[in-house]
Amino acid sequence: MMLLDIADLSRRFSSGGRDVAALSDVSLTLAPGETLGLAGASGSGKSTLARILLRLIPADGGTIHFEGKDWLTLSGAELRRRRAKMQMVFQDILGAFNPRATVASVLDDPLRIHEIVPKAERPGEIAALLERVGLPASYATRSIREVSGGQRQRIAIARAIATRPSLIVLDEAVSALDVSIRGKILELLVELQQERGIAYLFVSHDLAVLRAVSHRIAVMQAGRLVEIGTASQVIENPQSSAARALIAAVPRLVTGLPERHYYDV
Ligand SMILES: Nc1ncnc2c1ncn2[C@@H]1O[C@H](COP(=O)(O)OP(=O)(O)OP(=O)(O)O)[C@@H](O)[C@H]1O
């Protein structure tokens, strides 16, 4: 069974008298433990797809089945329960939290809300999560403002895995990081996937990043999915002008470095 099955998803926005088809009849599937890279130029609809999937905004039409359930019609207790299984990592968590929030509180929230472990075990679970993402347990008492951008993304990943999800939606999760830190975060994500069988919908405008982590790559253009295939098919033999334009934007891809070398990106 597919973990995720998106069919004919559409969404329009009107702003300032302009009507934009942000998403037009997009269909795709994701298998358990798979990484699907979602590429496309700015404004092509990648974040709109991610936000509908996370139920941050509604769709105008189409369906999503997640773990076999009709995801867009779930509500109440069942939605709350199943939300634990789909988590997110965005570009920077600083905007999403009170800047005085401590690392411990950022990680405690999902453990408490989804009742992952009994209350008495939460501090130990927080320490274990921090260590799993490569941070000392002593970071729990710091404020999220006091840690570096790369460390904050490690905390965002720890928060995402805290509820033992089957899918994590990552939207430009490494785009703001230096190249050297980016490679280490991508390595961590690949390790966690191998260890826990988590699937990733990995949104990035950077094909070099997607090549390093993706099993398959989908390419969007003006709200439509214009190409989907294995990472090597899309990068070595692109069929759409949108994929060719993204490849041309990354000189290292043109030189033909090997795939899935996390240090290259
Ligand atoms: N809340 C909104 N109101 C009006 N228009 C919107 C809104 N959100 C997105 N759009 C429009 O929908 C289209 C798709 O936007 P989206 O953010 O999904 O693109 P994207 O592929 O994520 O781009 P980027 O790479 O820049 O993040 C764009 O034309 C955008 O201007």
Ligand SMILES: [Mg+2]
């Ligand atoms: Mg976006």
